[in-house]
Amino acid sequence: MITSEKILDCLKTVNDPDLHRDIVSLGFVKNLKIDGEKVSFDLELTTPACPVKDLLKEECSRKIKQIKGVKEVLVNLTAKVRPLVQTPLDTLKEIKNIIAVASGKGGVGKSTVAVNLALALSKSGAKVGLMDADIYGPSIPMMLAVQERPVVENQKVIPVEKMGLKIISMGMLATEDAPVIWRGPMVAGILQQFLGQVEWGVLDYLVIDLPPGTGDAQLTLAQKASISGAVIVTTPQDVALLDARRGLKMFQQVNVPVLGIIENMSYFICDQCSKRHEIFRQGGGLRVSQELNVPFLGEIPLDSRVALGGDQGNPIVQAFPDSEIAKAYTNLAGRVAANLSILSEQQKKHSSSQLPQAQKS
CATH class of the missing domain: 3.30.300.130 (Fe-S cluster assembly (FSCA))
Known part of the structure; x- marks a missing residue:
């Protein structure tokens, strides 16, 4: 029986x-x-x-x-996504996890990673928001072809919805091509408005695209947003890896768990010989992750369609969902979500928030 x-x-x-x-x-x-x-x-x-x-x-x-x-x-x-966020801000109370995507320097493809990570999480069935916290150089509206401006209802800003994401960016508010010339306190103020006055609603994940470096924006968000974990974006070059170390250590100093390192532009697959070529050296992201005992989230290859999709407002995960690079972003989303679940389970047990070191896939 x-x-x-x-x-x-x-x-x-x-x-x-x-x-x-x-x-x-x-x-x-x-x-x-x-x-x-x-x-x-x-x-x-x-x-x-x-x-x-x-x-x-x-x-x-x-x-x-x-x-x-x-x-x-x-x-x-x-x-059922488990919550890690604990914040006094009413607008964030229905957000279960806040993911900061950061880099120690510019030019490593951080915003591209943030956009495609958010889309990959959304395509899995999660409710996802995307905040462009790069006040001086907002690029998310262009990368997602967002032309609408957010509206205000009951003194709350309603984020624009596109491709299944709820989106807010300084680029939606400022005049196109006009530089944002603000001092640090003004940047901190607008970020606090993004956190405290945007009506995000119920979200499983809020992905925040941080500006490069380790300045006021990172500290403001770490202090005010109760970030669940940070993803560090680097490339294989030594100079990028040096800055990635600095960014990673900053998050550790402000008690934000590091979900892992993702190595962007890791290699190129030649369309003539189908061989893999490491243009910017090899394995740097993995070495740094092992050195600092944080997870290695994988490698994202170079692909001209990524740049083209960003320019045309049609990211690779949306435009070519069955491509190898889109699958790499899907794998990244899975590892990030899994590491957040690990932290949630550890939080329940009142144990250390140290994530196990990941191996190269």
Whole structure:
């Protein structure tokens, strides 16, 4: 006879590889039903971007079918993102996770990574917002072809919605081509307005594209926004890696967990010989991650379609969702979401917020 106890005992042998616990004790198994020879249940993961969701589903189905009498198994994947944000700001209370995308220097493709990361999270089924915190050089509106201006309702700014994202940027407010000439306190003021006066609503993830460097903007957001974790963008060159180290250590000093390092422009695949070429040296991001004991989130290759998509307002994840580079961003989104889930689980246990060091994929 098939019983719920037998099914749950079986599922206790299925472990989440990131959280290192079985799916029953994690509370992932919901709405278990037995109908004759058919078993069905919901598998409620901690993020729709879970990188191992298909493997978990397959393992559950395979193991349950080994129980005598079971002929059919239906596993319905669902997700409930766990919150890490704890902030006194009312406009952020419904945001579960805030992800800062940062770089120690300009020119490494940070904004491109932020946009495509946000889109990849959104395409997984998550509710995502994107804040352009680069006040002096806002580029998000161009990269997403946003021409609308945000409206104000009940003294709150309503973000513009495009491609499934809620978006706010200084570029939507300033005159095109006009330079923003502000001192540090004014920049801090506008960032606090973005945090305190924008009606983001319910979000699983708010991705913040920070300006390069380690100045007022980073400190303001770290102090006011309760950032869940930071993603550091670098390229393989030594000068970029040096600045990435500085940025990473800044977040550690202000107690913002570093979700990992992503190496952009890592290599180029020649369309003639199909061989991989490391144009800007090799493996620098991985070495820095190992040196500083933070996760390595992977490599993003060089591809001319990325630059073209940014110029035309059609990012690579949106324009070429089946391309290898879009898959690299999907993998990045999965690792970022998984590391946030790890931090949430550690927070529940009142343990250290140190993430395990990732290996090169």
